[in-house]
Amino acid sequence: MKKKLLDFAAKMEIPRLIIVGFLLFIFAVAFITGLPLDSLFSASLVRVGMNGVLVLAMVPTVSAGVGLNFGLPVGVLCGLVGVLLSMQLDLHGFVGFFSALLFSFPLAVLAGWAYALLLNRVKGQEMMVGTYVGFSSVAVMCIFWLLAPFNNPELVWAIGGRGLRSTLTLDKHFAKVLNNLFLVKLGKIEIPLGLLGFFGLLCLIVHLLFRTKLGLAIKAAGSNPRFAEAAGINPDHTRIYGVILSTVLGAVGIVIYAQSYGFVQLYMAPLMMGFPAVAAILLGGASLQRASIGHVILGTFLFQTLLTITLPVASRVVQGDISEVARLIVSNGMILYALTRGERREIA
Numbered sequence: 629m630k631k632k633l634l635d636f637a638a639k640m641e642i643p644r645l646i647i648v649g650f651l652l653f654i655f656a657v658a659f660i661t662g663l664p665l666d667s668l669f670s671a672s673l674v675r676v677g678m679n680g681v682l683v684l685a686m687v688p689t690v691s692a693g694v695g696l697n698f699g700l701p702v703g704v705l706c707g708l709v710g711v712l713l714s715m716q717l718d719l720h721g722f723v724g725f726f727s728a729l730l731f732s733f734p735l736a737v738l739a740g741w742a743y744a745l746l747l748n749r750v751k752g753q754e755m756m757v758g759t760y761v762g763f764s765s766v767a768v769m770c771i772f773w774l775l776a777p778f779n780n781p782e783l784v785w786a787i788g789g790r791g792l793r794s795t796l797t798l799d800k801h802f803a804k805v806l807n808n809l810f811l812v813k814l815g816k817i818e819i820p821l822g823l824l825g826f827f828g829l830l831c832l833i834v835h836l837l838f839r840t841k842l843g844l845a846i847k848a849a850g851s852n853p854r855f856a857e858a859a860g861i862n863p864d865h866t867r868i869y870g871v872i873l874s875t876v877l878g879a880v881g882i883v884i885y886a887q888s889y890g891f892v893q894l895y896m897a898p899l900m901m902g903f904p905a906v907a908a909i910l911l912g913g914a915s916l917q918r919a920s921i922g923h924v925i926l927g928t929f930l931f932q933t934l935l936t937i938t939l940p941v942a943s944r945v946v947q948g949d950i951s952e953v954a955r956l957i958v959s960n961g962m963i964l965y966a967l968t969r970g971e972r973r974e975i976a
Contacts, residue, residue: 644930647911647930648930651930654937666816676929677807677884678884678885679885681827681884682704682901682904687874687919688834691850698756701765709735710735713728713731714728714801732883740873744871763899782796797891804887808820830880834873849863909923913926
């Protein structure tokens with residue numbers, strides 16, 4: 629029994645066990661202070677489903693040897709354009725949701741291809757360049773949001789009739805269509821099976837994709853480019869496929885995020901979307917060379933649950949509204965921890 633526990637601890641790694649222990653401690657404090665654990669757990673499940681696909685978008689770039697995709701806002705912006713087109717056409721329900729996905733897909737493929745060509749020219753500096761590409765794309769799209777020829781009164785500013793509003797509501801379109809699909813209640817705990825099932829379906833698709841000939845070629849080129857070249861695989865081409873897939877998943881992820889959140893936020897809102905996703909997958913055990921679906925699921929659960937539970941617990945213990953301060957401390961602290969852990973695994 630002792631050997632099994634030691635093997636489990638070695639497999640999970642001590643820092644990850646510490647995070648799990650801290651999470652259990654936060655749950656205990658929440659119970660002692662009288663916070664509703666059922667609603668907190670339900671909110672955690674929703675956040676896992678709404679953020680999971682954005683974390684999943686890290687797997688293709690890591691597998692392709694590009695590293696963590698700090699340029700995730702490129703895909704996010706494509707998804708936002710898809711959502712806006714669906715709203716412009718006044719589509720509702722699942723028709724509006726899947727139309728947003730359909731509209732964003734070709735944009736994400738094209739943007740991912742251009743982004744991949746750039747990364748192929750800066751090998752060894754992909755993560756740094758990706759960060760600046762993401763920031764630059766968000767800034768450029770701020771101009772697009774002001775000049776885009778949308779005319780739906782729900783989208784544009786009431787005064788002047790031009791320029792998109794900074795926050796748009798999806799209540800009349802496809803807000804929470806996945807959250808309310810197959811919503812199961814166990815006592816006071818609500819389990820959004822539709823949202824979690826859609827996330828699981830995309831995880832399964834990515835898992836099966838990396839078992840195909842193309843997926844194996846991407847993994848081979850990412851782990852050992854020289855061996856891949858000797859086997860007749862072009863590493864530059866596989867890197868392009870990996871970046872395109874990551875960009876498409878980023879576009880899909882923001883559509884899922886928006887429908888769950890109930891709003892669309894434009895302008896500078898997508899600027900930091902890549903950092904929580906990077907932190908989550910590293911917390912799940914991924915490295916800069918290897919990432920799996922298990923890392924995505926575990927990391928998303930740990931990151932989002934900690935973020936959801938810690939804020940109300942901190943406010944209750946301090947007896948004041950420090951939710952925003954606590955959110956910044958917890959989220960940025962976990963990102964810092966995750967990135968330093970990633971660097972250590974890289975050096976090792």
